[in-house]
Amino acid sequence: MGVLHKHTDTELLVCLRQGDGAAFDELYRRYAKKLMAFSRTFFFDQHLAEEAVQVVFVRIWERRHKLDASKSFKSYLFQAAKHYMYNHVRNRKKECCLDEAAGQVELAGQQRETELAYQELEDLAMELINNLPKVQQEVFKLNKLDGMNSEQIALQMNLSKRTIEHHIYLATKTLKKSLLQYPSFQVMFVLGINFGIIG
Structure with a gap:
């Protein structure tokens, strides 16, 4: 464990905005498992959940210069994950046939319940x-x-x-x-x- 584990999320975000890879690694270490647990409540498939986590963190790295260090990184992270999940469901709805529509509606309902919980x-x-x-x-x-x-x-x-x-x-x-x-x-x-x- 590096010295950055002593830093607050806010301090790490300031470093991340400047392109500090070590700060990014520390934030990933802190939140990847929690985000994975959250993703599994939407995606029962392990691979889809893992992909969701990876995509969210890749986007955070790509948009690091726009991150607001004054706001909660944890909240931003989970909002980004939920946005990814909803987009995934929306895209799947476009692809699925009419026979699958009922199943997709049920899944969307389950996701809404999970979000409320x-x-x-x-x-x-x-x-x-x-x-x-x-x-x-x-x-x-x-x-x-x-x-x-x-x-x-x-x-x-x-x-x-x-x-x-x-x-x-x-x-x-x-x-x-x-x-x-x-x-x-x-x-x-x-x-x-x-x-x-x-x-």
Whole structure:
């Protein structure tokens, strides 16, 4: 693991915009598996899911100069994946015959349900995070959402590294306990929407 693993997504995006291949590799390392898990909810074929992930990252590299470093890379990534998936379904609809139309409509319905489930779970997780005590909330967001390590957060918040780690532990414990009350929690494993809470 290189030194870039300590960088936040924002810092990596700034480097990527300048054509830094190592920054691109680090972002790929962070998000490829999560994006693959998400792609498999649309594409039951492993090869199609892998192709989706590769195409999304290739397009990110090709359009690196246009990336907005002030916005969430994770959100951009999943939006790009959903755009690719919808285009794939649309193109397949053009190619398929009338006998396949019913199956395609059913698939589109399943994809819409998956998208809604994704958004609902993401909204639920964010709501629970926002209900944490103020310091825990801030520390958790910096760590799990912005990708900062405990040392970086300690410097930014002028607290000890051990205190930061304790806040992360308490926040994670509280969120896990809260999420386990929801039957849909298991779906988060499939969608890859874990905000660093699982595992």
